[in-house]
Amino acid sequence: MGEFTISSQFQDELVPVCHIVTPVGMLGYGFNEQQTRSDVQRYSSTNVPTAIILDSGSTDSGPDKLALGTMTCPRSSYARDLTKLLRLVNEFKVPLIFSSAGGDGSDEHVREMVQVIEEICDKPGNEQYRFKVISIYSELEKSLVFDSLQAGAITGCGTVVPALQKEDIESVPRIVSQMGLEPFLDAMNANPDFNIIVGGRAYDPSPYVAYAAFASKTRPSATTTLASQKLWGGFTHMGKIMECGGACAKPKSSGASATVYADGTFDISPSDPNARCTSTSVAAHGLYEKSRPDILSGPGGYLDLKATTFEELPDGRTLRVRGALFTFSRDVGTKYQIKLEAASVIGYRAMYMGSMKDPILIGQLDSFLSRIKAYVKMQHEDVDGSWELDFHTYGRDQVSSVKDKLGELSEIFLVGEALADSQDLAASVVSTARIATIHGSYLDQKATSGNLAFGIGGKTCIELGPCSKFSIYHLMDIEEGEERLRKEAVGKGLFQASTKTVGIGKIVPADVSSSNGVAIQQVTVKARASSPAKGESTSKISRHKTPTTLDDLASVLRSKNSGPYEITFDILFDDKERFELVKRSNLLNDTVISRVLATEEKNIIWSGFFDQALAYKVTIPRTRKGKVEPNGGYMENDVHGSQKYLGLLNMKLPEDLSLSLGGPR
Incomplete structure (x- = not known):
């Protein structure tokens, strides 16, 4: 068995159900194959199910993919990354799962990615490759969306998204929907010997949640108990963090890995040996690209992060996370909703x-x-x-x-x-x-x-x-059973899947048979000093400098899209004492923020402090000349919204706050 875990005195009797390795936050962006290989080798040598999972989609780069059928990256970039990944799948017999194929998750791009996999398998030297590949499709018929609109079952995804019109549906070439965990879990349960899953458009955590459920033999039923909410909360929170790879580390790492336990607790660590996951870096990543930091809605329910806790483990690189809760829509009497996306x-x-x-x-x-x-x-x-x-x-x-x-x-x-x-x-x-x-x-x-x-x-x-x-960024109510694969839900499911064998080698099923009762070898990991990792700087705030701007205080100050219609701003602090002083000072309030961001106070969608991350967040609409406009269209000059924070960076501090924060302590 491999040596990968913390000594028993730090395990708290936790039972691992799976390991997940994410090489990079977006398929096609490139990754460090050596670091990923090291992670996969270490985890796959245990008796605990291990998978390579990564995301491939986003609305961040604009509407062209949906409107024109283009992909986020050149086809050659996907071929490059998949060539590396198939080597690992073949060598270590671990499954590969990725969603939102091609960036938009259209049916066309699911088929395109399978074709890339076939071409790799056909190359000289890969004669031993033979994989069972599942394709999951997320496009919906326009007639279904028309019927739902007529029935009043469609609303904007966010308060500033305009109401959907019949003309919007007619104008688009395709409509994708963000699938929840259910189609992935259905596919895994129907084909437990799968090697690869190529998913259509999905909620980013969906394949992560589904694999954790599959490996632990957990089904999304009887979900009203606190223990169940913690379990699904942990699975979903883990997926939310992991889908961006090692972006939650300090300094940022290309990839990351997670160990998920039977009660929903999970450990996360970066692939880069010179990086580390800290309480603030992981908590802060929970804010990234989200309209608010505490309640995160997704297909079939919402994730509550208000009670999350973070424990830095003695190896100096790994963080243990607990406390997230997931509430299923049906348990509070509301409809399951899926997000629709389309462009014209x-x-x-x-x-x-x-x-x-x-x-x-x-x-x-x-x-x-x-x-x-x-x-x-x-x-x-x-x-x-x-x-x-x-x-x-x-x-x-x-x-x-x-x-x-x-x-x-x-x-x-x-x-x-x-x-x-x-x-x-x-x-x-x-x-x-x-x-x-x-x-x-x-x-x-x-x-x-x-x-x-x-x-x-x-x-x-x-x-x-x-x-x-x-043209479409809306939520659609669906009936129970429609969230699943059509075959597994006896005709009710909205989503379809197909299975094929690729390659000419002897097929060897991925090792996903271990149950959630397997004991793992315990090895002692020596704690190291919590000094900054290589390449990571210490706080820039000198104890002897009197800060004069918000830039002097914040360790992170950023802006980013929260979907196509919103920009969200995060201000993070390394120093808890200074964070509390800023919080008590009322420096950051809607009146001040609206002036700094040049928007009306009534336009603020959400604002507030998030103590776990030592952070303040505010979200406003994307506008051009006073009118709400989604990203990536005519006259766009910041598709990601990543350069909108300058007003906050240069924001002057009141003199009394500057004096209370400055000087020797």
Whole structure:
């Protein structure tokens, strides 16, 4: 048996039910094969079921995948990662499970990933490969969604998502739904000798929860007891953390592994030997990309993290997590809900770009751009079709490399972007705007040869092709049994699966037969000093420095999408005493935050402190020119929403708070 666990005095009589290794937070991004191999080898040598599980999908990168059938990464990137993973599946006889194939989880991309697996198996040198592959499909028929809309069973996923219209359903090429754990668990129970599962669009934790349930022989029934809520809470919380790989570690690791116990407790550690999982790093990751930190809704219920506890184990790298609760919808008298996702093409785009350095022009930029729009409108008065033109102005009021005669730093990088009914019309609008930008006159003009340094890469006008927009991001009520695979639910299930054998070698089932009663070898792990891991810096806050901005206090200060329609902001502190001082000071409240983030106080979707992570979180709608707009569409300039936090970073601290936090202690 392998040596992988903590000595018995730290085990608290916990019974492990499975190990899960996640090489990276997104299939196709690349990962450290040596580190993943080490984890798989260590865990698979025990009598405890072990699996490789990872996610492959997100709405973060915008709507193009759903609208155009593209994938998050090039096909070659998926082939590269799957080549490494199939080596591990073949060598260590562990199952591989991944969901949301291709990024959107469409049926087309599930089939594409299976085809990639077949091609890898057919390559010379892989003659010994033979895998039982299960495909699970998540697309729904439009007729079903129409019927649900007519029955009043569809609502927006979030308060700012517009009501679904019949036209929205008609405009999209495909509709995927975020599957819960049930289709995965059904597939595993029906095919316990599976080697690979390629899943369609799924709630990120779903394959993790399903495998933990499969390995522990747990079924989602009789779920009203506290023990059951803790069990499913632990499974789901583990999946929530693990689906991002080692992002919960300090410093961030590509991969991570988890040991799940029979009562829902789980241990998590990074694959990178120079990283570690700490109480704050893992608790903080529970906030990541979520609208709120304490209650996280998903298919069939919600996860409650209010009572979670975190224990750093003596190896200095592993964290033990307890206390999450999962409440099933049926147990509180509400419908099982699945999230629907779809996008449509709304037009075609073109752009031009260049820089402006003349301080005379920069000083009157707004009026100059208004005249460009007026000129373009005049030139297209008799042209059929609709169009829009707008500008990204990068560098305004920011530092650049060019000094004007007053000694102030000033330079603008301009991107003109057009959206039109056709590619030709978009190109015409952009071409006309570019000419007006270069040769338009302005007050006190001296440089008459041209206003724009343009032609980056030799391109003057760049045709961008179809422009997509999220059309469906809604929750649909379903009836009991519809959350399952159709075959296993005797025709009621919404989801379908298929099974095929890939490769010509002798098939060897993955080792998933061990039950949750297996004892594992106990070995003593020497505790190490809790000094920072290699590459990790200590807190930047000096005890002798008086902080003046929020940047001086926060260990993490970030912004990120929470779905296509929201931006969420996280402020995390390393020092509990300083966190409590900030919390008591009322520095972070809705009035202040709305001013700093340039939004109305009534627009704040959620705000508050989360003590376990020493954190403050606030979530607001995504807007453009005062109107709610989902990410990735026309005039997008921050698809992930990851650069929206600057107002908080530079937020000034009140003098009394600065003095109470600064100086020697």
